[in-house]
Amino acid sequence: MHEMGIAKQIIEIATSSIPGGMEDIPVERVNLKVGKLSSVVPDSLRFCFEILSINTPLSGADLNIEVVPILARCNECKFEWTINEPIFMCKNCKSGSIEIISGRELDITSIELENK
C-alpha cells in the first residue's frame, strides 16, 4: 500500500549515491534487502519502482530484492531459530521473551552501474 512512497525513497537514495561524474552511466541494478517481517510486498515494490523510475537515472534498472528470513533469539535459553509461521515464542523453551535478530530490514545495499 505504501510501496509508492518506499519506491520514491529508494529512487532518491540510489540517485544521490551515484558518484559525481558518473551521472550519465546507466544504473543496471539496485540491490535491496527486505525482511520477511517488513510490510513491503516485493512485487508491488518492483511495480512502483518501474513506474516511478521513468525519466530518472534509474530508468530501466532492475530492482533486485533479497528477502531476509525472520531470525529470533530467546532471551531465556539463547536458542536461535528461523520463524516461518506467525508464532513468536521460543521453539525450545516456549518463552515469549525473544529478540528479533533479522527480518525487519528495508535497506539499500548497493547500486550497480553499467560497465563501459
Next chain:
Amino acid sequence: MEIKVIRKVLDVNNTMAEQNRKMFTEKEVFVLNVMSSPGSGKTTTLEKTLSYIIPEIKSAVIVGDICTSNDANRLATTGVSVVQINTDEFGGDCHLAAHVVEKAACNLDLDAIDLLIVENVGNLVCPAEFDIGEDAKIVVLSVTEGEDKPVKYPLMFRVCDAAILNKIDLLPYLDYNREEVLNNIRQVHPEMPVFELSAKTGDGFTPWIEWLKSRVKRKI
C-alpha cells in the same frame, strides 16, 4: 561497477521520528500512537478514554484521516485540543509519517499537555512500519474483524506495546471465538497486554485506563 550504499530506505522518516522523540521528551509529553483497521473503534475508544482521564491527564489529539474531519469534530467535544491531518495533502498516504506529526504538533501547546494521542490512518499494514517518535504504540482490534487478524498482520501486533480488543458488547450476537483471538495475539506477541473492552458501554476500561495512566506518569 558496484557501489556500496547501505542505507535504510526509511532513514528520512526514522531521523525525523528521533527528532520528534527528543522534542516530546524535552516537553515531557507522552505520545501514544493508536492504530487499527478502519472502523474498529479508535475514535470511539479515544472519546471514552479521554472522558476518564481528563482533567487529571492533560491531553491533546492528532487525528490522521485520508480526507474528512469527522473524527476531529467528535474528539473535540471532549474538550481537548484536536489537530486534524488530512493525509491527502501529503499524497493520500496510508499512514502518518514523522514529519506530518511534527507539523501537526507545532499547532499544539506542548507545554500545556502530558499526553498526546495520535489516531493513525485506519490500516493494519503501513502504520506499523513508520515510527513517529511515539512512546507507545497500541492496536485496536474489534470482535467484528475475525479471529485471524493478529496472525495475518504479525508486524502490527509485534510492534505494539498493548492491544485493545474492542466491541465486546457485541459478543452475544456473534459466533466469535474469543479464546482463539487471544491465543493468536499471544502467539505473535506473548508479552503484550490485551485489554478487552467496549468503547460503547465503557465495560472493561479500568485496566486499560490504569495501564495508560501509569505509562504517562512514568514519563512526565
